[in-house]
Amino acid sequence: MPRTLLSMNDRPYHHGDLRRAVLVAALDVIATDGPAGLSLRDLARRAGVSHAAPAHHFRDRTGLLTAIAAEGHGLLAAALTEATDLRDAGARYVRFAREHPAHFQVMFSPELLRADDLELTTARALSAAALTDAVTTGAPAGDGPDARLARIAVWSLAHGFATLLLGHNLDGLLDGEDPEAVLRALPMMLTPPA
Template structure:
């Protein structure tokens, strides 16, 4: 969305403004981090009155809650599509990593509960939708289904976080999706070969 010309307020339809504000919030977080996001700065970016973001989100916390909910739904969409197209749990994990890399601002906000209104119905529904896909992980020998889901989630979330922070060893010419696929396959191969070494002791 372009900045307003000659200082004049841009015109939006009601739903378009909400989406535009969320887009501007994501851009601001990508540029400066979540700590510097404010409703006043958001209004400036969108070229609307200072009251407009408050009308839609109520507060900064409400804005970040809406951004997190949007992120969980987008994540669920990507994982669901991967599941539908391939039937392969590994590709759902790759989709998770792709989401994190393509939506770093959402990813930064989604997993910081202190930024959210934790009882927000829209956020809870979005979290549940994504969680149901994540907890569909193939079960490791000797583990409960939920534990397997947490293990799979930890794997892909950890990989995405390490990649975004440039903490993983560089591998020249290897795209992150390909590297993630290799790591996830290694995890699943360990399951198929009898589980983690600790289970053999």
């Protein structure tokens, strides 16, 4: 009898890491359909498990989205920790958004998340600390109002640029230029020559 290939949806779940399988499937759905397209029942079907199985790890849709946001903040913290200066931090922020668009989309949608979740609050603190460290490297000395405003300005610039980029709002403006290189050049354009 000839062997037939089963589609991914026809294979029973056997690899032992249902939590990871559901997270990966959820990230795929979010990347194509946004968070609104996410359903635990559909994710269970994709993983080949009962419709109740994902709830064992995430309780509900909000729990799943909260886990995705926490993972995203951890990945962002790791990316920013390697930054060498202010411009590099901004470029790394944009690279993170491009490489992890589903995480990025969920991380900054507080209405979708459990704000008091320990894993999320810990991961948010790590990414905030990494951003602060990266900005402090290139910001005015100290923790005064200038340093605080520099952190807000850098985050706003990088986040806004990444959001516009992911929404394809910059497609006609970049003319094939590397988005990270463009982001690195933006602060120079905003600072008048001395």
